[in-house]
Amino acid sequence: MLYNYLKIGLRNLMRHKVFSLINIFGLALGMTCCIFILLWVKDELSFDRFHKHTDNLVRIISVQHYPGSDDLITQSGNGMIAPSMARELPEVERAIRLSWNQEELFSLGEKAFKVDGLYADTTFFEAFTFPLLYGDSKLVLNEPNSVVISDSVALKFFGSTNVVGKVFKTNNSKSYKVTGVVQKPPKNSTIQFDFVKPYKDYLKENQWLNDWDNYGMRNFLQLKPGTDLAAFNRKVAHYPTQPGRGKRDIDVFVQPLKDAHLYSDFRPGKTNSGGILYVRLFSAVAGFILLIACINFMNLATARSSKRAKEVGVRKAIGAAKSQIITQFMLESILIAFLALIVAVNLIGLLLPAFNELTQKAVALDLSNPNLILLLVAVALFTGIVSGSYPAFFLSAFNPVAVLKGTAKSGKGAAFFRKGLVVFQFVLSGILIVSTLVVYLQMEFIRSKDIGLNRENVLYVPMEGDLAKNYDVIKQELLQQPAIVSVAGTSQNPIEMGNNTPDVEWEGKDPKADLLIDIMNVDYDVLQTFDIKLKDGRTFSKAFGADTANYLVNEEAIRLMQLKNPVGNWLKVWDVRGSIIGVVKDFQNRKMQQGLKPLVIRLTKNKAYYSYLFVRTSEGKTSEALKGLEQTLAKHNPAFPFEYKFLDDEFEKMYTSEAIIVKLSNYFATIAIFISCLGLFGLALFTAEQRTKEIGIRKVLGASVSRIVFMLSKDFLKLVLLANIIAWPLSWYLMHKWLEDYAYRTELSWWIFALAAIATMLIALFTVSFQAIKTAIANPVTSLRSE
Incomplete structure (x- = not known):
């Protein structure tokens, strides 16, 4: 019986090749998008789940309360809390402190490379089970001046991975002995490194980490199996403010490590958001696109029901049960779905490198993986069952007597259902188009918005080696070069601040404000280098020797301090009291989502405080400036390779994930529209077939080609227009919610919705009119020959 069903299905596919190709290709495109998104989602959900103790690893998040401004919710904590919890709380098995990643120069003889890594407690490789190729996880970080390197670093320097005992010099100063070699962390790890050094070595240079009120470390805990996370969070909520600890108003909670990648947005009210929003969004998009493809199948199957009515009538007349008819048609749709899956798998194989490059991932279509095979089969079965369900029940319900008499009709209900499906298709497509436009406009708004400083023609290098010691000489030499306009050292990148404090006092401060x-x-x-505008007062000047105790502040700081005439007022940062000498206009010192932050700018002559050397170049002379900068740094800092970054490039990188979303949205919206139009084309083709003789008669009676094209197209265009009207409020709501994530955002103007409607109408018109024109210009004699 099954063999007969499949044979009948294949015969029908071969008999109606055009409609079969439309169905198979439409489903294949839908499956391709769906599988790509599922692979991407699977990769996103896999982060940090490869550790042996994943279910028990958590990170400590601090919630710092500041009356007068928003809470600061951050992973950055003090160096005391994790070991203190390990000593005092029975639920804690291990405590692990990690520094933030930093680049260091590793050198061996003539070889020297920048290597990215971190400092960690001795328990790091016991809690986080990154595969150690050489070395004992309990011992590799026990000794001072020891280092664990990744296999990629070992191969780069030695051409081998068995290098335990070898010695590196780091930052052209200290020597470190290799005590272990670890496999480089996979891309689906939130903790990335190429070297790990002992935390105690870091503590020697940063004694402030022993202060409960200083924050700058990442803290992780390995909890004992079976620990109730909710109860543990209640227990530790006020841990930092207990007697004998910090003075700040701070709460903490722990977050499972396996949630760290997707739940990483720690702004107030956003602790359950982050990458998970995009996972949910694209999962919905995958469902939308696959559903659009399934609707094509349903529409064409029900529209062509009259072609198979007699087959159903005959089978019922000779005793076939309704369940057998349903089974036959369901198997046919599943057969088409699996044929589409074969096409989809081949498309994925061709497009996977481009997809990985676009998404900056390394997902693979491993057909030897049984879980992946099950996923693909599940997608095909789901597609086949969903797309074939309605046609199967619809066709199996035909009355055999009426069919064989030739009086059976599909009725208005079936036609209404088909129209409803077309509308639903284009509602989804309309939402995707509007969403794509809004996401694109928001990204363009970010790129073009005046952020308060000029990031063009600005490059910078890290302050490392002898740069701080030779800073004054270097700056003087650089300023003598015609291609360089201005030079300034800073402790922070002005577009991405990371150093803040509540220890600021000012004249008239409310005692309750913090x-x-x-x-x-x-x-x-500094103002000249970044082209930051001065609103009031003056900037720092060598003519005023006391400026090292004076301050510049931004407009946001003045607003929050509630100072009416700030210039001349006293201000104290930490223990240094001085005067406000100027107010700079606000510039964007965080990502757009976070809005503006209050800022105090301090002049310091101690170059050890500088992290970057910024250079503004003359327009059109960047190459000349780079050459001069390289020569100058090679002379005064020869041990370190010349590496630089452009400020505008770094600004773009801040929005890399958003840029990826824009591109993916463009592709998915285009494919959704294409699949919808593929179904529309099939319906137009079928409609033209059904009305061939009517069109022939109309032409004989004098109807023009344009009139016939209009007649065949108008019903479809009405459906597309209705779909757009329905899509407008839905897409407005979705995009309004998405834009709420940005402190600065584009407007949801009416023309966005109008443009989306016009685009879908024109695309639909082109799709339908192609077949309509072909039918309208056909010779009426041919269509009326049998009459």
Whole structure:
């Protein structure tokens, strides 16, 4: 019986090749998008799940309260809390502190490379089970001046991975002995490194980590199996403020490590958001596109029901049960779905490299993986069952007597259902088009918005080696070069601040107010280098020797401090009291989602506070400036390779994930429209077939080609217009919610919705009119010959 069903199905596919190709290709495109998204989602959900103790690993998140401004919710904590919890709380098995990643220069003889890594407690490789190729996980970080390197670093320097005992020099100063070699962390790890050094070595240079009120470490815990996370969070909520600890108003909670990648947005009210929003969004998009493809199948199957009515009538007349008819048609749709799956798998194989490059991932279509095979089969079965369900029940319900008499009709219900499916298709397509336009406009808004400083023609290098010691000489030599306009050292990248403090006092401060304020230590000429505008007062000047105790503040700081005439008022940062000498216009010192932050700019002559050397070049002379900069740094800092970054490139990188979303949205919206139009084309083709003789008669009676094209197209265009009207409020709501994530955002203007409607109408018109024109210009004699 099954063999007969499949044979009948294959015969029908071969008999109606055009409609079969439309069905198979439409489903294949839908499956391709769906499988790509599922592979991407699977990769996103796999982060940090490869560790042996994944279910028990958590990171400590601090919630710092500042009356007068928003809470600061951050992974950055003090160096005391994790070991203290390990000593005092029975639920904690291990405590692990990690520094933030940093680049260091590793050198061996003539070889020297920048290597990215971190400092960690001795328990790091016991809790986080990154595969150690050489070395004992309990011992590799026990000794001072020991280092664990990744296999890629070992191969780069030695051409081998068995290098335990070898010695590196780091930052052209200290020597470190290799005590272990670890496999480089996979891309689906939130913790990335190429070297790990002992935390105790880091502590020697950063004694402030022993202060409960200083924050700058990442803290992780390995909890004992069976620990109730909710109960543990209630227990530790006020841990930092218990007697004998910090003075700040701070709460903490722990977050499972396996949630760290997807739930990483720690703004107030956003602790359950982050990458998970895009996972949910694209999962929905995958369902939309696959559903659009399934609707094509349903529409064409029900539209062509009259072609198979007699087959159903005969089978019923000779005793076939309704369940057998349903089974036959369901198997046919599943057969088509599996044929489409074969096409989809081949398309994925061809497009996978481009997809990985676009998404910056390394997903693979491993057909030897049984879980992946099950996933593919599940997608095909789901597609086949969904797309074939309605046609199967619809066709199996035909009355055999009426069919064989030739009086059976599909009725208005079936036609209404088909129209409803077309509308639903284009509602989904309309939402995708509007969403794509809004996402694109938001990204363009971010790129073009005046952020308060000029990031063009600005490059920078890290302050490392002898740069701080030779800073004044280097700056003087650089300023003598015609291609260089201005030079300034700073402690922070002005577009991505990371240093702040609540220890700021000002004239008339409310005793209850407690603001968290960004601090940037700078050299003279900082405003000129970044082209930051001065609103009031003056900037730092060598003519005023006391400026090292004076401050510049931004407009946001003045607003929060509620100072009416700030210039001349006293201000104290930490223990240094001085005066506000100028107010700079606000510039964007965080990502757009986070809005503006209050800022105090301090002049310091201690170059050890500088992290970057910024250079503004003359327009059109970047190459000349780079050459001069390289020569100058090679002379005064020869041990370190010349590496630089452009400020505008770094600004773009801040929005890499959004840029990927824009591109993916463009592709998915285009494919959704294409699949919808593929179904529309099939329906137009069938309609033209059904009305061939009517059109022939109309032409004989004098109807023009344009009139016939209009007649065949108008019903479809009405459906597409209705779909757009329905899509407008839905897409407005979805995009309004998405834009709420940005402190600065584009407007949801009416023309966005109008443009989306016009685009879908024109695409639909082109799709339908192609077949309509072909039918309208056909010779009426041919269509009426049998009459």
